[in-house]
Amino acid sequence: MANKQMDWDEEFVDEINSSDNNDFVRFFSKILSNWYWFAVCAIVGIVLAFFYLRFTVPTYTIRAKLLVSDERKGSGGLAGSALDDFSGLMGAKSSVDNEVEVLLTTDLMQEMVLADTSYIGYFTKGALRDEPIDVAPFRVQVLSNPMAIRSGIGFEISFGEDENLIFQDSDTSFNVRLSEPFMYPEVGTLRVERINAIDPTERYGFYVKPVHKAVSSFMQALEVSVTNKNVSTIDLSLNTSIPDRGVRQLNKLVQKYTDRNLNDKNVIADSTLSFIKTRLEAITIELAGVEDKISGYKQRTQLADMTEQSRLLLQNSSEYTKSLAEIDVQLSSLDAVLAYLKNPANPRVLPSSVMEQDLAFNGLITKYNSLVLERERLLLANTETNPLVLNADKQIAGLREDMISSLSSTKKNLELAKKKQSQMSVQLSSRIQEVPTIERGFIDLARLQQIKQAQYIFLQEKWEETAIGRTANVSNSKVIDSPRADEYPISPKGKIVYALALFFGLLIPVVVLYIKDLLNIRVVSIEDIKRTSRLPILGTISHSDDKEQVVITKSSRSAIAEQFRAMRTNLEFILNGGNRVLFTSSMSGEGKSYVALNLAVSLALLDKKVLIMELDLRKPSITSKLGLAVGKGFSQYVIRQDMRVEEIIMPSGKHENVDLIQAGAIPPNPAELLVSARATSLMHDLSERYDYILIDAPPIGMVTDAQLLSRYVDTCLYLVRQGYTYKEQLYIPNDLVAKNKIKPIHFVINDVKPRGGYYGNYGYGYGFGYGNYGEDRVVRPWWQFWKTK
Known part of the structure; x- marks a missing residue:
């Protein structure tokens, strides 16, 4: 076992x-x-x-691409040309990453917003949304300072008679004259001018918002990136709802960027030209004085050709003179730069090309000029007491001290070199003491002339170089892919x-x-039963809207009648010669009496004698469903020994072959009555009289009456109602069979509602489909898809 x-x-x-x-x-x-x-x-x-x-x-993306002159990633515009040696005059070269940061600065974006008046927008009113437009038939101007706009406004404009304009929003409505300025609080002075003919079918409007909000929105819409680290290109993209205006705004941004870049270079070049020009004027005067002295000296002394010795001495002296001249030129430049640095006035850009021999000092000049330019940019939007400006002043002062210290050290070295050269020159002078005094005086004047002439030539060369560089100044970036809008919105x-x-x-x-x-906690399909219980399913009964308890007749061909016939056929196989069937369920209301009545009629249609026993002694229901009067029944028969079986058997009224034994009076001890000796003899007697005995028992999930009655039957049909029985209750019959507490149980699924789909016409066993074979099918209109019958 x-x-x-x-x-x-x-x-x-x-x-x-x-x-x-x-x-x-x-x-x-x-x-x-x-x-x-x-x-x-x-x-x-x-x-x-x-x-x-x-x-x-819709939002569109405007794309553009810049090429930046970056020494690390590509050659600049001056590389390989004759001007390459002068590129240092224009300041330090910027890398691609630095230029990306410059393009993302708020100041640059603000310049673009002000230049394009991007803080003013236009739109047309629509039924579903306002459509932004680039050009309206009128133009709104802010005549006051745009930076003073403190709050935004937006109005719909209607053009009335006599050049009147009607401004409307959700809260305000007022009139103004066309082309006449008017004042609006927290915005400033405005003026509206007509520029094109008005389309009477369109409703136009405009908005004005603070510049800082416009800048902030453009900063969020702008993306600047270096997509390829191997080349010096920058990709720009701007998201906007007006493609044409977005192209114009991105063009304006690139233009402002290149103008600012070129302006920085021009400031340094102009400062260098101004410095060289001042020095040239002074040296020209000094050189003219020396030449006048030489001319006068020759006239007074009637100096003619020099001797060969004088020529040789002059040649040697010229070399020392040239060396001393170079040192003097350098000292003169140092003195000028020191005086420039020690000037207590505000910081100014320092020339970067007067001391090419000192590379370290040139690096300090480049850094100093960058700080001075940065300070000037900060002063455009801030006061001198701003922490950023003070920090720049501090850095400039520190760098100025470093430059003065560096120049002082360089000056000492030059003075030592000059002293040594002077000593050598004295030694040479001692050798030419024999030269006539007149000739020696001429040599002194000639040496002074060479010094001044060398300074003049040096400054003249530098002026020409700087002027050429200033003329050839170009931005270190150029547009290689002009701004254009994508064809489709992003x-x-x-x-x-x-x-x-x-x-x-x-x-x-x-x-x-x-x-x-x-x-879901209730049984809704056969699969719910299969997953929960191991017991077989005898059949399924469809939902019926018929008010009659007995739905099967001899001539009935409905779907539910065929299901009862199919269940009848399966019942004959599982009884295997037996004739007593017990009906029970987990709880009340699952249709035991309904299924028992219809199955009894179905069996009677085979010309079989069928008896229905109403043995739910606690809550009988078959008698009331059949509309019969309550009479003597099972409980009276068991208690009264003198009562005969014929006294409790009565016709059901539904078929001549179907009889009924009522429950009788409700006893206080139904369990004891069900297992009494008289009940046992009654069951044996009835088995001989009837072909089938159908016993309606109480729910097995609530009382034990069904287990007591199982001793009299050959099989048990366990009713499960779709959408009513709990899934957990399916473990009850499974447990009863596993513990051998009841005869083999078969499930009967009651009140099944066809749902369509894969299982819509699915039944269990042969002939248990929901179809209505042989019966005319009613076709419903397609719009009644929600109906299940």
């Missing part, structure tokens, strides 16, 4: 595992049976997507929006069905 029980359990586990493989098919059948919800949700999603696209203003993308709307429209019913299935 133990082995047999183990085999039964293993078979039950295999059956459950097999049924689990059909979960997907079962869930898919639910989707098919609820196809209309998917259609409705999909249509709703498409409609919502349509209105979303109609209400949303948002909203219609195809993606519709696809997402359709996807979520189809997903929502799936999720709802899945959650509903997870939260």
Whole structure:
């Protein structure tokens, strides 16, 4: 017996595992049976997507590309040319990463906003949304300082008679004259001018917002990036709802960037030219004085040709003179730069090309000039007491001290070199003491002339170089891909929006069905029974809207009648010669009496004598369902020994072959009556009189009466009602069979509502479909899809 029980359990586990493989098919059948919800949700999603696209203003991307002269990634515009040696005059070279940061500065964006008046916008009023436009038939001007705008405004404009304009918003309405300035609080002085003819079918409007808000919105819409680290290109993209205006704004931004870059270079070049010009004027005067002295000296002394010795001495002296001249030139430049640095006035840009021999000092000059230019930019929007300006002043002062220290050290070295050269020159002078005094005086004047002439030539060369560099000054970046708008908007993308709307429209019913299935605790399908219980299913009974308790007749061909006939056929096989059937369930209301009555009539149609025993002694219901008067029944027969069987048997009124034994009076001890000796003899006596005995018992999940009655029957039919019986209650009959407390049990599924889909016409066993073979089918109109019958 133990082995047999183990085999039964293993078979039950295999059956459950097999049924689990059909979960997907079962869930898919639910989707098919609820196809209309998917259609409705999909249509709703498409409609919502349509209105979303109609209400949303499309956004386009404007793209441009710059090429930056970066020594690390590519050659600049001067590389390899004759001007390459002078490129240091224009200041330090910027890398691509630095230029990206410059393009992302708020000051540069503010210049673009002010130049393009991007703080003013125009739109046309629409039924669903306001459509932004680039050009309106009128122009709004802010005559006061745009930076003083403190709050934004937006109005719809109507053009009235006599050049009157009507400004309207949700709260305000007022009139102004066309082309006449007017004052608006927290905005400033405005003026509206007509520039084109007005389309009477259009409704126009405009808005004005603070400059800092416009700058902030453009900073968020602008993206500057270096997409390829191997080249010195910068990609710019601007998101905007007006493509034409976006192209113009990005062009304006690039123009402001190149102008600022070129202006920085020009400031340094102009400062260098001014310094050299001042020095040239002074040296020219000094050189003219020396030449006048030489001319006068020759006239006074009547100096003619020098001797060969004088020529040689002059030649040697010239070399020392040239060396001393170079040192004097350097000292002169140092003195000028030191005087320039020690000037207590405000910081100014320092020339960068007067001391090419000192590379370290030139690096300090470049850094100093960058700080001075940065300080001037800060002063454009801040006061001198601003912490950023004070910090720049501090850095400039520190760098100035470093430069003065560096120049002082260089000056000492030059003075030592000059002293040594002078000593050598004295030694040479001692050798030419024999030269006539007149000739020696001429040599002194000639040496002074050479010194001044060398200074003049040096400064003249530098002036020419700087002037040429100033003329050839170009920005270190250029546009290689002009701003242009994408053909299609980046948002909203219609195809993606519709696809997402359709996807979520189809997903929502799936999720709802899945959650509903997870939260369902009642039996809704045959698969629920298969997963929970190992007991076989005898048949299924469809839902019936008929008010009659007995729905089967001799001529009936309805679906439910065929189901009772199919269950009758299966019952004959499982009885295997027996004739007593027990009806029970988990709780009241699952249709025991209904199924028992109709199955009895179905058996009677085979010309069999059938007896229905109403043995639910606690709550009898068959008598009332048949509309019969309450009379003597089972309880009286068991208690009264003198009562005969014929006294309690009565016709059912539903078929001549179907009889009924009522429950009788409700006893205080129904369990004892069911197992009494007189009840046992009654069962044996009735078995001989009738072909089938159908016993209606109380719910087995509530009382034990059904277990007591199981000793008299050959099989037990356990009623399960769809959508009513709890899944947990299915373990009750399974436990009864496993513990051998009752005869083999077969399930009967009652009140099954066809749902369509994969399981819509699915039945259990032969002939248990929901179809109505042989019966005319009523075709409903397509709009009545929600009906189940």
